């Protein structure tokens with residue numbers, strides 16, 4: 001697993017704009033070399049802030065939107081179209097304004113979908129969808145995602161993997177249901193750490209004073225069960241994208257001076 005690399009920006013707006021520019025380049029390069037790109041989106045303010053910055057980016061249409069596979073790291077298990085669903089918020093921030101191939105937008109099941117209120121069945125269905133997309137070269141149960149993005153919670157959660165809860169301890173399955181999540185809503189579907197670690201690159205987004213302690217804990221060698229963000233590593237790159245406020249409790253030796 002790759003050692004975390006940190007980039008600290010002046011504020012959360014610049015962090016979102018810079019991360020969006022970084023994502024455009026990553027997708028364009030993947031499409032140029034492999035014909036398509038595969039990205040895992042995250043919910044939350046930082047994740048949606050990045051999507052909004054991407055929607056406003058002048059270079060955004062350098063991306064061939066029809067050759068982009070979008071997946072989700074987690075989803076709130078709510079009815080289709082619910083304003084609190086991550087896919088609803090992603091559509092509002094970006095997806096509804098770009099010409100994606102609907103067959104390549106892989107939303108997690110809703111609580112009024114084919115699996116009803118059975119969140120375990122919904123999770124298993126998404127795991128099967130991932131496995132179907134995993135080519136032989138992936139020798140695994142999930143596609144090799146080019147970039148998997150994760151917001152970081154104040155308690156160091158990523159996706160819907162919360163400290164000490166069963167989902168963060170999962171070592172075999174790629175997708176599980178979550179009950180009793182401390183961040184509402186309580187029922188969710190989430191990728192597990194093994195699925196997250198299949199990504200080429202994992203980018204963790206942390207902006208704001210309320211993330212400073214989480215970043216310091218996750219980057220100080222804490223265990224992944226106590227600090228799930230500590231276990232979110234990419235196969236070739238793990239990148240923490242922070243603003244100065246979220247980096248304020250980190251030892252200065254961990255990162256170069258913040259961007260101007």
Ligand SMILES: O=C(O)[C@H](O)[C@@H](O)[C@H](O)[C@H](O)COP(=O)(O)O
Nearest residue numbers: 043044045046151152153158159
């Ligand atoms: O479903 C969710 O809520 C998100 O996937 C969650 O993991 C989020 O990314 C973090 O809680 C950070 O959220 P903020 O960026 O809003 O702090």
